[in-house]
Amino acid sequence: MESSAPATPSETPRPALLSGKMGKEGQGSDALLRLVKAVLPPLLGLAAFVAIWYVATLSGGSGIPGPVATWQEAVKLFGDPFYRNTPNDQGIGWNVLASLQRVGIGFGIAAAVGIPLGFLIGRFDFLARMLSPIISLLRPVSPLAWLPIGLLVFKKADPAATWTLFICSIWPMILNTAAGVKQVPQDYLNVARVLALSEWQVFTRILLPAVLPAVLTGVRLSIGVAWLVIVAAEMLTGGVGIGFWVWDEWNNLNVAHILIAIGVIGIVGLLLDQGLMLLAKRFTFESR
């Protein structure tokens, strides 16, 4: 987790990496060149980012801590990520886990509803035309607008946050699944018809595998949106969670912690996205 502080890696490892690889030059300077080409630009970008950050915060007037101070805070913070003092004072690890759990539940319910609904909408045109005005109307609404409804119905903050995540992550899954079903080539369905597959077999043998890549795209987008929304939702609902933690640190005027939280949120989001990308690759077939 130490990589969460963007200050570290940029300056030191680059020369080390280069010199380390230089030794093997005899084996393949081509591979080395490719490695340098792949690694150098992102490292330079990070270095530039940190440099600008450093210069901009040099005077200290803005109240935003510089990279060094932030790094020192991060080391302290991640030295003990799983402590528990009071419900409102827990380690950053617990906060991240709480947020992930909320996203998992809200997203899970959304998947359980949205993916089957997407299949139905994709397969039955009547249903598609019935639901499309509602979906078009509700989809662009900021999920946070649903929070009060959740609070009203569930009377508690936690389920209300889950409800908000549910609402925001359901649309990409419905739409992508439905589009995937619609795009299943007629050829595959013709094969199914010649084989006289039953409707259930058409579903499990043809539609499901054919649509899986589209479904996974929907899942990826959904989780991305959910992870965006969780921070805002938790700021409003309180409790444990990375969003609440950001808000709490703001009230404490601990800006270094907020910066660290931003880094953590970014990295967790990146990991979620990359993980799902890997999963999607695993299930994607090459068509012809």
Added chain:
Amino acid sequence: MVSATPIDRHADKFVHLQGVEQAFATKQGRFVALRDIDLAIAKGEFITLIGHSGCGKSTLLNLIAGLTVPTAGALICDGREIAKPGPERAVVFQNHSLLPWLTCFGNIHLAVEKVFGAKEGKARLKARTDAALALVGLAHAAAKYPHEISGGMKQRVGIARALSMEPKVLLMDEPFGALDALTRAKLQDELLKICEATRATVVMVTHDVDEAVLLADRVVMLNNGPAATIGEILPVPLARPRDRLALAADPTYLACRQAVLTFLYEKQRHPQPLAA
């Protein structure tokens, strides 16, 4: 018309097309692809269907398969109206239509499982699948996915899939189109052997005049579209089994070949401006 077909004439009118018309609703209005198609195919007969590109060969095959319904006329198979597709009329699709998430084995096994799964055990189904793969010379590619094999290999898997279903009627849309001459000849011979063994009725679309004559009991030649009709039906009175080498100099064979060529290149010389 359906009930008018007498039972005792099933054998020589095993597949019977009566006044079939197929029109499509297009943006430019109604497009009649085929009209007035009358054809009676006997049980065990081998029909080849030839005509210029876009004349409606695939359309006709789809009708017999039951994948589309005619806008007029009736199609009967084995005394029953063709209402929908089914495994007793297996199709080798022009674009092979393999399922990309299944291996070659998996693609064929899906068909085998569907047709024989109810009465046969797992080992037997696997044996059938392996046999079908071996038949088209692809035993070594069983575990490969469609995107990992060549176009000709895909076509062979498509053929194996259709043959594995032991259909009563085998409908093939240019099944050997993407194959080299050698493989093509080998598969043609295999196909003839299989058809003789199973007495399957075959309708095969082809662009190849030699193939049309070599394989067929009758060559059905379609006029150019739109609104294509059957232009000529040429019986090929050659004894079976046929030997391609001996036939190369056979006067009957050459006469049939000449007849088809004449139809295609003189009577139907002006194909439609390339539409599709």
